[in-house]
Amino acid sequence: MTLTTEGLTKTFGGVRAVSGANVAIKEGRVNGLIGPNGSGKTTFFNLVTGLIRPDSGRVLHQGRDITGWSPHRIAHAGLGRTFQLCRIFPRMSVLDNMLVAVRRTRLRELLAGTRATAEVERARHWLHRMGIDHLETAEARHLSYGQQKLLELAAVFMGDPGLVLLDEPAGGVNPALIDRISALVRDLNAEGRTFLVVEHNMDMVMNMCDHVIVFDRGAPISEGTPQAVQADPRVLEAYLGV
Template identity: 85%
Template sequence: MSLRTEGLAKAFGGVTAVDGATVEIREGAINGLIGPNGSGKTTFFNLVTGLIRPDAGRVLYKGKEITAWSPHRIAHAGLGRTFQLCRIFPRMTVLENMLVAVRRTRLRELLAGSRNAAEVERARHWLHRMGIEHLEHAEARHLSYGQQKLLELAAIFMGDPDLVLLDEPAGGVNPALIDRIVTLVRDLNAEGRTFLVVEHNMDVVMGMCDHVVVFDRGAPICEGTPETVQSDPRVLEAYLGV
């Protein structure tokens, strides 16, 4: 077991965003998390990664309860994530963004020119994997949105995560870049990384994921292979009202 939630719940005011969600993410697989808008997917991500605290339930990672852990501690334990809107430092260079992500280098030291040679080498390795190594000296704000997504993904791997949560990786990028991201995820999964992907692009989800969990109204209603969930009447009702 890589990640498991038990009875996870969160409400904002009188609106229940996640409602008793018990979910198990399959280790070594590319897991998909889908559902209609407002079904609780991003809130679920935020609960799992410690950005918000649940009202009830718990989160288990590698057999340990991490429900009350800080986002930094959770990331240090091997769980990384991206966001729907890229979180980068726009006025720092691509390489500086990578080095800050390590968290061993103090920002003040980095800006003063102090760099660890091993970390720089590791950063360049991941930039090369993403195909943006030629941009290492460019300020992040000058990158295209798709390139910023690749930078955010590269920065996550500076922490060497075992489980990576991707929030809308195909959102707002062109088809060629979507294909590159899908290929990267498959390659990294083949190397032993587990993924959990929230995505509205059903072609991407069904073509990339091994196992899919479907949310509706804050809770899972179906899970299985892409073929299984596509034909499940509960999924059709949630998406199409049929």
């Protein structure tokens, strides 16, 4: 398993957002993480990627305990992530957004006009993969929201992560772009990268993912193939109360 959690727990104001979660992400797969609103999915993401610290439990990546590591250190260890709302530098060019995502490229160097040739080439490669290489000189704020999503995803790959966590990649984008993102994820998975995707768009999850974990009340209640979890009475009860 590329990523596992053991008894992961986080409480906010007396409410357990994540409650003793034991999760195993299957390596080499496109894993989906679904559940009703408030089931703890994004909190789980934030715990795994170091944005918040758990009250108890552990996060293991490739067998190494990364609990409590900083987000920067976790990213450097091979875990990349996107956010529900794009995190980009709106007044920087698309290309500079890519370069500042690289640990070795400092913002001060970019402002001084210093760019490493190898990093520029890698940035252009990923912009091309996302289909937005023609926008490299544009300020990121002038991109459409869908293009900003693609830019954020491209920037994640500048760190060469083996595991990529996508937080609602379909949120706020049109159906054509949803299909495009799904195809990109499947292609990148075929090249050896593992994904964990939080998403409310069930059509996207069922078509893109080959292993699905269902959260309710801060912990997994079901997992398996998309077909298996769709037929699980516990999942129907969590979503529909039936």
